Amino acid sequence: MKRIKTIFNILTVCVAFLTVTASCYDNPVDDDGLLITDRDECYVSNFDLTGTDHLTVRVGDAIIDNDACTIHVTVAYGTDLRHLYPRFSLVTDAILEPKVEGMTDFSDLDNPRQYTVVSGSRRVRKTYTVYVTVQQPTSQS
Amino acid sequence: MKKIYSLITLVLFSMAFTACTDRDDNEIKPINNKCLKRTQGPNIVGNDIYFVYAMAMPYGSGQLDKCTVEASIPGADGTWLEHNSYHTNSSGFDVAVPVGTPSVTDGTVTTVTFNTDTCAAALRYYYRIPEEARGKEVKFHFTATARNGRTVSMEMGPYTISRQYMARDITLSKSRCYISLQDMTAYTLEEAREIPERIDLVYLWRNKTNQGVEFGHTFAAPAADREWLDNLEVPESMNRDLHIRKEWGIIDGHLTDEPDYGTYIDDVDFETIQLGDMPDYCVNMKEKGGMWIETADGRYRAFIYINSLRATSGGVISIKRYDMQ
Structure with a gap:
């Protein structure tokens, strides 16, 4: 009986050890603790800009060209371009570099901001350029 | 082994009994009181700080005589202690029952004198924050006095008055x-x-x-x-x-x-x-x-x-x- 108990205990420890090590190898994570998967898809599916009030400043849809890696977005008249939150929707498991960590200055229209999308596998990288246009009043007819 | 179990049981029983004697929540005192601050948020000059002060004596042991609130800084005009006690009716509404004469404020002290025979009441106190309290701290001393001379009191605060x-x-x-x-x-x-x-x-x-x-x-x-x-x-x-x-x-x-x-x-x-x-x-x-x-x-x-x-x-x-x- 004592022998069976000992064997059972050893088996339990082995199974636990295998579970932990296997899970580590199956689910590698990056420095941020995000899963590195085998997905190579790499694109932006949606984009928005919000103001300090966390409401969108976008006028119409953002035009995302995943071949040219450009995003064209028009923002409302009077928008303060120095304090905007960019909001990206990415394909599953992809990440963004640099991370969006707060309000971002988009006011330098001659040097549009660039963000790199990295696939879930971390093997594919695409750098997108965000072009912002401020809506202007048309002359009265 | 048996001795150890007996010892543990004894210790547990002792702890249980000691714990019971330490709790005095249900102790019947000659006169008791509780207070709640009802207002939330920063205390703004010109606004009220609103308290409910409850006082009670065991039924048959006497009646309440007066209730006083002393503020560390005199309240502005509009500071008062309500002379009604309230109960909640079956529809959930507060129903006022007059229990005393309208409050009198003399400097920092606001008083209601009971004119009904009651051994329990909960009075509402409204302290209108004066300009002189801006940026300072204010505290309150609530006191209930029974006709037999017994008193009970409690401190509330200090509360910081906003600079806004x-x-x-x-x-x-x-x-x-x-x-x-x-x-x-x-x-x-x-x-x-x-x-x-x-x-x-x-x-x-x-x-x-x-x-x-x-x-x-x-x-x-x-x-x-x-x-x-x-x-x-x-x-x-x-x-x-x-x-x-x-x-x-x-x-x-x-x-x-x-x-x-x-x-x-x-x-x-x-x-x-x-x-x-x-x-x-x-x-x-x-x-x-x-x-x-x-x-x-x-x-x-x-x-x-x-x-x-x-x-x-x-x-x-x-x-x-x-x-x-």
């Missing part, structure tokens, strides 16, 4: 659109011409949908680019500048009558917010939105809540201001 200034329901219109944070009001052009150095902000409404943009209800510094003042008459002497941060969803419980908003802008919010690089205008503001403001000279920070806006020019705003210097 507040003005509610300031009406804006096409003509009354020159806003002073110093005076916490809005002026007409004629009035504003007399005090241009006190005008921090102007309001205007423009319909530019035929030009393909939304301008709507706009606020701007008198010194802002003319594009944002859009032909509004701003005399040259009116040249103050400021920084504005547009907000949505900050509904301060003091600035709105809408129920159940338990959120408040406190002094620390004004002290910590960074507004230095914000623009001096914000266009197309919406009802129930707001603005953080800092004057360019750093003298004031403020939050303006937009209570309501008309479809065309006009609306109602409320302001909280914090003096930085």
Whole structure:
């Protein structure tokens, strides 16, 4: 009986050890603790800009060209371009570099901001350029 | 082994009995009291701090004689202790029962004398925060006295009184659109011409949908680019500048009558917010939105809540201001 108990205990420890090590190898994570998967898809599916009030400043849809890696977005008249939150929707498991960590200055229209999308596998990288246009009043007819 | 079990059992029993003797919540005292502070948020000068003070004696042991509240700083006019006790009826409404003579305030002390035979009451105390308490701490000493001479009392506080200034329901219109944070009001052009150095902000409404943009209800510094003042008459002497941060969803419980908003802008919010690089205008503001403001000279920070806006020019705003210097 004592022998069976000992064997059972050893088996339990082995199974636990295998579970932990296997899970580590199956689910590698990056420095941020995000899963590195085998997905190579790499694109932006949606984009928005919000103001300090966390409401969108976008006028119409953002035009995302995943071949040219450009995003064209028009923002409302009077928008303060120095304090905007960019909001990206990415394909599953992809990440963004640099991370969006707060309000971002988009006011330098001659040097549009660039963000790199990295696939879930971390093997594919695409750098997108965000072009912002401020809506202007048309002359009265 | 058996001895160890017996010992553990003995120790557990001893602990249980000792614990029971330490608790005195149910001890019947000759006279007892409890107090609740009912108001939430920062304590603003001109507003009330509202308490409910309950006092009771065992039934048959005597009647209450008087109730006094002593504030460490005398309350402003409007400080009073209600001479009604309340119970809640079956519909959930509070029903007042007069139990004493109307309260008398003498300096820091407010007193209600009971004129009914009662051994229990819960009186409501409203302390109107005076100007002299701004930025200080205030505390309260509640005392209940029975006709047999027994007394019980308790301290509440100290409570810090906010340094904020507040003005509610300031009406804006096409003509009354020159806003002073110093005076916490809005002026007409004629009035504003007399005090241009006190005008921090102007309001205007423009319909530019035929030009393909939304301008709507706009606020701007008198010194802002003319594009944002859009032909509004701003005399040259009116040249103050400021920084504005547009907000949505900050509904301060003091600035709105809408129920159940338990959120408040406190002094620390004004002290910590960074507004230095914000623009001096914000266009197309919406009802129930707001603005953080800092004057360019750093003298004031403020939050303006937009209570309501008309479809065309006009609306109602409320302001909280914090003096930085």
